Structure formats: structure tokens, C-alpha cells
Amino acid sequence: MQPVPLPLAMAACLACTFALPGCTSPQRATSEPAVVAPATTSVTQTRAQYLMGTIVDITAVAPTEAAAQAALTAGFEEIRRLEQMLSTWIDTSELSQVNRAAGHSPVQVSAETFELLTIALDIAAQTDGAFNIAIGPAVRLWRVTEAQRVPSDIELAIAGQYVDYHMIQLNPAEKTVYLEKPGMQIDVGGIGKGFTAEKVAAVMRRNGATGALIAVSGDFRIFGRRADGSSWPVGIQHPRKPGHLLATIDSTDEAVSTSGDYERFFLKDGVRYHHILDPATLKPARLCQSVTIVADNATLADGYATGIFVLGPVRGLALAERLRLGAAIVDADGRLNVSNRLAQRLKSP
Ligand code: FAD
Ligand code: MG
16 A cells, blocks of 8 residues: 555544434335334433543443443443553552562463453564563653653663563463563553453443443544444544544444554654654654554554554554554654555545
8 A cells, every 4th residue: 555645634533423312213115004113212421531641531322321321330440440450650550560570570460461461462573562561661761741851862772671572471371470670661551541441341331331432542442333323433633733534434343543643742952752662762753643543452453553653654554454454544744544444434524
């Protein structure tokens, strides 16, 4: 697929409008007397909370308001549970314990944490290390949104001794995680929100939701349909001009994840320093402005959006085609590169 030199106008917002509660099934257009099927109604309820350092916005569709509210409550409880388990902002979390034990001892973790790390290391292998959860020491060095300073090459070289993801040892039998070197730090900022969205969808289904749109910052997990039976239109962010819709994707059962250099960054001497680091240089990756991945699973969509952002349009598009991912890659020059799985689906608003 050659890059399509389109002026970029992709906007960041959820182009979701919420159907009015209640819908009736369509009349049948036949000569027989119309048999009006009993109206099946669904209810739409939405709720937002600040969790995992970001706004989580969930819309639930269910047969009744009580069922929709129950699904929302179960969904947010699941996010809090996973945040306590995975957040390296929480000292008592499993991942914080793994990081503290680096170079000393393996730490036994829950099945979910082990599952997340297994997927993350697989994406690292598939992206040739472009996606790398051992990146923690460099992420802490940059602290892009807080420090707003460019680390020295010496500081980066020192951090570079601790970012080899091959030194993350997973023991499936014991469910333990061991970081071989003191100073290593796992960081799941690039995959943990997608993983959470995936788990929330399963919990909401079990609690009565027939459809939902789960938005954990730029990581969306969609299932089922809206109350009026239509699919969920989702927009993609323009990396340089927010609020301008080039296209929407009509979505029902899939995940849509966007990684971009336009929210967590600072400018210094005209250079944009953002939070998605190239593990080869430990500096902000320079080949893309944003990457949107559409996949069947939100964990994969989140991890590959970050990894393909680092790989760039040529290697990233080739990987997306090989893995049959939907990909909309905005390269450094603002050109749109779209994978086959997505090419027919980008709809103009
Ligand atoms: P993506 O674009 O998906 O990936 C960028 C993030 O991934 C970076 O911020 C970095 O963490 C990491 N990363 C950078 N380069 C790479 C690379 N090459 N490979 C792999 N990963 C890379 N933020 C807060 O400010 N406060 C909190 O309390 C907080 N709690 C959190 C709890 C959890 C469980 C998780 C998963 C995240 C939490 N965050 C918190 C981080 C925040 O929510 C986002 O994860 C972060 O801002 C980046 O989101 P993003 O979608 O832009 O990341
Ligand atoms: Mg990501």
C-alpha cells in the first residue's frame, strides 16, 4: 500500500451520538397484514470517571435502565480492581512489587497480570522490540508531561542498560515474573488501558449489557449495537488539528486504539518531544504523528498502536497487513497510510 498523500483531517472525537432510548423493530414490507412485532426497547446509559490517570467514559445498552446501570457499576469496579493490580503509580500493585524485586527475586502475580505480560512480550517479539514494556527507566527519565526537559545522552545511555525486554523472565508454571537486573522497570502504559477495556467488556456482558462503548482515553472497546440497532460510529483524531472529522468507522464488535504525539508532549526549540519512545534511541519516535489500530481485541489494538507508531509507516503497514490489523497511520509528513482491512471502512462523516 503506497501512502495516500491526503491532507490530513482526522479528528479526535468519539463521533458517537447516543440513540434515543427505545426502538421498535421495523415493520415487514409485505402484502400480508403487517404484524407489528412487540416493540423491543433498549436503554442507553453512560457514565464517566477519572481512573488510571485518564477519563474513562462508558456507554451501556441493556434491556432496562437497571440492567444498564448494573453493567456500568460492574465495569467501573473491574477497572478499579485492575488498576490496583497493574498501576506502577500504586506502590502496592503487583507490577510495583515486580519492579522493586528487580535483580533480587521472582514475584508471583495473578493470572491477569501474567496474561498481560505474556501478550506484551509477544507484541515485543512481533514488532522487533519497537513495543517494549521494559522501557520504564526511560519513561521515568523523560516524564514528558511533568519534567519538560530533554535528558542528556549520558543519562539515556545509563537508562539504556535496563531496557532489554529479553531480561523479563516469565514462569508460566509458577505465574512468576523476574526482572534480571536491579533498576529494570516494567511500564504497561502502552497496553494496560486496552487490556482493561477488554476485561471490562467481558464483565459488562456478564452483567446484562447487550452493547457498549468503553473509552479508556484513546483506547476503545465496542461490542453489540446501539439502542436503535445501529453500529457505533467512531472518529479518529487529527494529530495536528483536533475536532476535524475526516472519517468515521462504523463499529460493532472490535477495538479501536489510537497512539499519537499530540496529547502528552512539550515543544523545545521547535522540536516536539512526546511520550512514545523508540527503544533503539530512548528518544521520542519520529516516523509517525498518530497510529490507529482496529483489531478484534483491545489489548492487541493498544499494544500494536504503540509499537507501529515506533516502527513507522513502511514497516508498520507491512506488519499490520501480515497480522490482518486495520491500520490508519499518519506519518511524519502528515500523510495517511491505510491497511487493506480498513481501506473500505473509512467513512466520510
Ligand atoms: P500509548 O500511546 O498507548 O503508549 C504510550 C505509553 O506507553 C507511554 O506513556 C509509556 O508509558 C509507554 N511507552 C512509551 N514508549 C513505549 C514503547 N516503545 N513500547 C511500549 N510502551 C511504551 N497516568 C497518570 O498520570 N497517573 C496515573 O495514576 C496512571 N495510572 C495508570 C494505571 C494503569 C493501570 C495504566 C495502564 C496507566 C496509568 N497511567 C497513569 C498512564 C496513562 O493512563 C496512560 O497510560 C499514559 O498516559 C499513556 O497513554 P496513551 O494511550 O497515550 O499510551
Ligand atoms: Mg498503546
